[in-house]
Amino acid sequence: MTQSKVDPRILRTRKLIMDAFIELSEKKEFKDITVKDITAEAMINRATFYYHFEDIYDLLDKSLSEVLLVNLNCDTYQNSELNEEVLISVFKVITNFQRSLSNRCHRGYEDTIARIIREQLEFIFYKMLLKQRPADDEQALKLTAVMLSWGIYGASVEWRRKGDEVQPETFIKSAVPYIISGIDSNSKING
């Protein structure tokens, strides 16, 4: 999966940069953070930053992806079934993640964040579907993953719009059965 031979300096430096970015994000808004701030906090040269990232938006992208991936604990999900329990669990992770982000004041970058969340969801949903139904058409599974990711993300937006009145778990539970029945029991498609 991941390259086994990657220079430790690269891993260390990426970690230093990302940690510095997370640290700064808790103090300032994203728009007020400069590359210089980050490299100073990370104790690395500014040129080194550009060796690893295109620009600060690329860093935002990759940092959030990684944090989310860790939260989603990808290995766990990839080895379990895409059932009601998992969908509820994923929804809870997403709502938690967005709550932690809003504390860190990334206003104005909702689109980027939304894209990152959807991409990650799509990625793990697709992996799970592939394992669950290896015989099915890949394009169909891919599209299913896309729709599920948009659906889950949309639900989280709706949940926030309602002002966090109910628990994420109870909120998503009302809709999940409709989704699951399409995935779980209606298995005669392409079968």
Place this chain on the structure above:
Amino acid sequence: MTQSKVDPRILRTRKLIMDAFIELSEKKEFKDITVKDITAEAMINRATFYYHFEDIYDLLDKSLSEVLLVNLNCDTYQNSELNEEVLISVFKVITNFQRSLSNRCHRGYEDTIARIIREQLEFIFYKMLLKQRPADDEQALKLTAVMLSWGIYGASVEWRRKGDEVQPETFIKSAVPYIISGIDSNSKING
């Protein structure tokens, strides 16, 4: 004072190593910590460790020196007088420092730790005396600093021996006037 041109990589790596060492010291005893453990925690190569430190004892030495120096807030002391207030303050720092060390289980290295503490005390006392009495003989001031450092350290040993019954402040206050009167008012020596 310090070199103005030192490669940032050196500072960063030293910090990574020392932080890793402090981190590990909170989990294991010193005797159970290997160079490999430290370099793994610090995310650096083992060879790099030997580029910066002679061995693990050298690291212990330099780490404790630095931590103590930060605690003593050297700049502050160097710009103030060597009076009763300062001596009490220094004594409190030392007792606090030793308490934090005993939590970290460095048993068997009391001698090394004692030496480090005395060397640091001697260093700042000498600097203060030099400023306070620039006209006096340097060797005499140096010896005074040596005796003061041993005295303060010995007092901390005695304080621990009594089982932390009294506050460090009240403990040292009983003896300080005798010390101070020799430094402060009896200024006709060499004068």
Place this chain on the structure above:
DNA sequence: GCTGATTTGTTGTTTATCCAACACATTTAA
């Protein structure tokens, strides 16, 4: 004792990082 495994230091070569420039864009204040 012995054997295998682990740790300790060392060395030559490769590579990621540093640095000092540089041109260009953006902001700030006069």
Place this chain on the structure above:
DNA sequence: TTAAATGTGTTGGATAAACAACAAATCAGC
């Protein structure tokens, strides 16, 4: 508007760190 200051992104040459391989010391169990 202009000028000074600050931030962005790039480059070539210098250097610290990584790596692999090594001998030697230390420690474990037999």
